[in-house]
Amino acid sequence: MAPTLGMAFARIEWFSPNRDPAAHERLGALFHHSGMGFDETIARMLDPASRVSYHCLIGLDGTRCTLVPDEQVAWHAGSSRFLGRERCNDFLLGIAFAGDTHLAPLTEEQVCSALEWLGERWEPLGWDAARVVDHRQVSPGRKRDLDPAQWDRLYSEILSRFGSGRGASVSGLKSRPTGDRNAWPPPR
Ligand SMILES: [Zn+2]
Secondary structure (H helix, E strand, O other), X not given: OOOOOOOXXXXXXXXOOOEEOOOOOOOEXXXXXXXXXXXXXXXXXXXXXXXXXXXXXXXXXXXXXEOOOOOOEEOOOOOOEEOOXXXXXXXXXXXXXOOOOOOOOOOHHHHHHHHHHHHHHHOOXXXXXXXXXXXXXXXXXXXXXXXXXXXXXXXXXXXXXXXXOOOOOHHHXXXXXXXXXXXXXXXX
């Protein structure tokens, strides 16, 4: 079954203490799996001792939990490099799927919910398909999320939804004009 576009998934908020108030550059998105269930992941993010957080967690039914506001820095990537730039936490939003993609594929709801999450940011933040990546690729040899087949599946859905885009460059990731920070969240 192809993911159904236009679905609106439930949203909840549990704000994690594990974050920096520093302005996030929001140059793209870094995908993870959490390796545990939805509730268990939220509990870990709410524990200051864990010192980890994602901006958003997607449950098996597509429910999205916001854990860190997009405008702040979440602690999801650790040592990492993308397009030649270190410290992905500074410039890539962290979004995680509950579960372990090596043990079970993403649910259709998770894929659809991720596309919905991306769709709310893609145009306002000027993203293209070269600005989304997974943890495995930015921390090679250290991290295994996502399973490569599941990443390929997700990325093909991203390409079919948003197109291949312009292609990011290192210079393109160095900075972004901050004048449109007020564009997010969009007015309702
Ligand atoms: Zn990860």
